[in-house]
Amino acid sequence: MMIKELLTNKEQLKAIEFCDKILSNDFTYEYIKNSYRILYDVIHKIMPEDHVHYCVLEDYGILIGDIQEMDSISEEEKIEEIKDMTYQFKDEFTVLARDILVKIAEDEKEAIDNGYCLELLKK
Numbered sequence: 001m002m003i004k005e006l007l008t009n010k011e012q013l014k015a016i017e018f019c020d021k022i023l024s025n026d027f028t029y030e031y032i033k034n035s036y037r038i039l040y041d042v043i044h045k046i047m048p049e050d051h052v053h054y055c056v057l058e059d060y061g062i063l064i065g066d067i068q069e070m071d072s073i074s075e076e077e078k079i080e081e082i083k084d085m086t087y088q089f090k091d092e093f094t095v096l097a098r099d100i101l102v103k104i105a106e107d108e109k110e111a112i113d114n115g116y117c118l119e120l121l122k123k
Contacts, residue, residue, distance in 0.1 A: 003107045005045040012104060015042045019097035029086035036061055046103050053096040060089055
């Protein structure tokens with residue numbers, strides 16, 4: 001698959017950290033909420049738009065926003081709903097994390113093989 005865009009070192013490290021946490025089941029809803037923006041950008045930079053879970057973080061973010069705007073439930077109930085929803089998205093996050101790691105490795109190999117900006121690939 002062709003490189004859409006190369007990640008910066010910071011983006012790559014954050015993406016790998018996120019994926020490792022998801023794949024090791026070592027994440028909380030707070031972690032996903034706090035990592036959302038960076039991962040959203042990473043997905044849109046490197047993943048093909050036809051990927052089955054291309055919009056999963058966007059969908060997740062919209063649902064969190066909807067829950068947070070509810071006036072009919074308490075803050076504690078909102079947190080519980082968000083936690084439940086986070087774990088309902090676990091399978092989608094897992095597939096996405098695995099595919100992001102594969103795409104990062106593929107892009108890095110292609111960049112090295114074709115002499116692309118090797119300075120960006122330093123770890």
